[in-house]
Amino acid sequence: MRDIASILPLRVDSLAFEADGKSLLGPVSFDLPKGGITAIIGPNGAGKSLLLRLCHGLLVPTRGRVNWAVEGGLIAGRKRHAMVFQRPVMLRRSARANLQHAAMVTGAGRSVEDALEGFGLTHLAERPARLLSGGEQQRLALARAWLLEPDVLFLDEPSSQLDPGATRQIEAILERLAAEGVTLLMTTHDFGQARRLARRVLFLHRGQLVEDADATSFFAQPRTEEARSFLAGDLLW
Amino acid sequence: MDVTAAFSEAFRLILGADPKFLGIVGLSLRVTLTAVLLAAIIGLPLGAWLAVSRFPGRNLVIVLINGLMGLPPVVAGLVVFLLLSRSGPLGSWGVLFTPTAMVIAQTLLVLPIVIALTRGTIEELWREYREHLASLGVSGIRAVPTLLWDGRFALATGLLAGFGRASAEVGAVLIVGGNIANYTRTMTTTIALETSKGDLPLALGLGIVLMALTFLINGLAFGASRIGQRFAG
Numbered sequence: 001m002r003d004i005a006s007i008l009p010l011r012v013d014s015l016a017f018e019a020d021g022k023s024l025l026g027p028v029s030f031d032l033p034k035g036g037i038t039a040i041i042g043p044n045g046a047g048k049s050l051l052l053r054l055c056h057g058l059l060v061p062t063r064g065r066v067n068w069a070v071e072g073g074l075i076a077g078r079k080r081h082a083m084v085f086q087r088p089v090m091l092r093r094s095a096r097a098n099l100q101h102a103a104m105v106t107g108a109g110r111s112v113e114d115a116l117e118g119f120g121l122t123h124l125a126e127r128p129a130r131l132l133s134g135g136e137q138q139r140l141a142l143a144r145a146w147l148l149e150p151d152v153l154f155l156d157e158p159s160s161q162l163d164p165g166a167t168r169q170i171e172a173i174l175e176r177l178a179a180e181g182v183t184l185l186m187t188t189h190d191f192g193q194a195r196r197l198a199r200r201v202l203f204l205h206r207g208q209l210v211e212d213a214d215a216t217s218f219f220a221q222p223r224t225e226e227a228r229s230f231l232a233g234d235l236l237w
Numbered sequence: 238m239d240v241t242a243a244f245s246e247a248f249r250l251i252l253g254a255d256p257k258f259l260g261i262v263g264l265s266l267r268v269t270l271t272a273v274l275l276a277a278i279i280g281l282p283l284g285a286w287l288a289v290s291r292f293p294g295r296n297l298v299i300v301l302i303n304g305l306m307g308l309p310p311v312v313a314g315l316v317v318f319l320l321l322s323r324s325g326p327l328g329s330w331g332v333l334f335t336p337t338a339m340v341i342a343q344t345l346l347v348l349p350i351v352i353a354l355t356r357g358t359i360e361e362l363w364r365e366y367r368e369h370l371a372s373l374g375v376s377g378i379r380a381v382p383t384l385l386w387d388g389r390f391a392l393a394t395g396l397l398a399g400f401g402r403a404s405a406e407v408g409a410v411l412i413v414g415g416n417i418a419n420y421t422r423t424m425t426t427t428i429a430l431e432t433s434k435g436d437l438p439l440a441l442g443l444g445i446v447l448m449a450l451t452f453l454i455n456g457l458a459f460g461a462s463r464i465g466q467r468f469a470g
Contacts, residue, residue, distance in 0.1 A: 089366060090470070092388075092465075
């Protein structure tokens with residue numbers, strides 16, 4: 001039975017995207033039920049980031065549909081899915097003001113002070129966000145997304161530009177968010193990260209969803225030749 | 238009068254707070270500041286709108302506005318003169334040869350600078366912020382307040398550039414103001430007039446004030462950019 005306070009499950013139905021007459025994605029179909037971390041992996045150009053942007057509504061699909069359990073993924077007029085980008089976009093303001101801006105424009109219910117505290121940013125609150133380190137900026141981006149009370153959080157390579165220490169912090173936050181009940185759909189190039197975090201893996205290759213599997217079985221026994229080659233480190237294109 | 242004596246007299250006018258001298262400086266500042274304020278009120282939102290919107294002919298509008306940045310002041314003066322002259326479409330306002338006409342002419346000169354610099358600044362910010370703001374449900378025209386606020390230091394530099402152009406121009410205010418003593422005589426028009434009459438001290442004194450103003454504007458622009466880096470990143 002569906003949780004009526006959630007926008008999930010998400011049903012991605014024959015989703016396709018073309019640009020300049022060239023197919024970049026799809027058709028792709030899958031369901032995203034409530035809970036857990038799902039990793040989208042695949043080589044560069046496979047369509048991973050594109051898929052996230054289509055699901056989040058930043059791009060309009062050429063064909064197919066993104067169906068939320070609640071129309072538009074909105075509850076009480078507020079969008080309940082958020083996105084964190086590979087390179088966090090920081091407004092030219094303090095860390096606190098970045099959060100206040102998100103809260104103001106979305107009417108978010110959570111408190112800015114709780115977000116600062118929960119993501120270890122209180123001591124950085126008055127610092128210009130663009131002058132924070134990469135890890136601190138990504139924590140701020142996650143805090144900003146958390147502020148919006150998302151049911152689903154889309155993450156595009158959230159730690160690809162970070163050192164191992166900062167990556168560990170980000171992964172700890174992602175696990176905490178998942179434990180709090182936020183459903184995470186993230187792209188990653190890092191197999192280790194997908195192994196550590198993901199319950200489920202979507203493997204994309206050349207814009208097609210080649211494999212949709214439980215993470216443990218995907219890494220132990222990939223079903224397709226493409227996935228086997230990818231995991232073996234062969235160069236796919 | 239030799240040049241040394243002229244300089245000495247010029248400094249006496251500046252330091253002695255000569256009422257006539259101060260009147261000219263005050264009118265110039267009043268006209269220019271009002272023009273820049275009007276240009277900011279109109280130009281900032283218009284430039285930002287131009288940055289975030291897409292419509293047929295947009296590129297043409299951008300080229301026209303960029304071209305108008307180089308509008309010769311005498312042409313701006315002539316246009317305003319024709320508009321405000323008794324037989325012109327705005328002749329009934331009765332403001333030709335008044336400070337109001339000078340404000341209108343200078344606004345016309347500063348406006349393209351403000352619009353063009355705003356568009357450039359905001360377009361760059363929009364490229365960077367677009368996905369994030371769209372993710373928050375803020376798109377197009379609704380993004381303008383955020384973009385204007387985050388571009389505030391760069392935009393302040395643009396306004397100062399506009400102030401610099403307006404305060405230094407002579408052609409437009411001369412045509413529409415008429416250079417009437419104690420009424421529409423500004424620093425630049427006085428310098429032109431007094432130099433031609435051979436009254437160097439007043440021209441030199443006003444020239445020194447104008448130069449000081451130019452340095453002040455550049456200092457402020459530099460300061461705005463530094464403050465921006467420090468407080469906004």
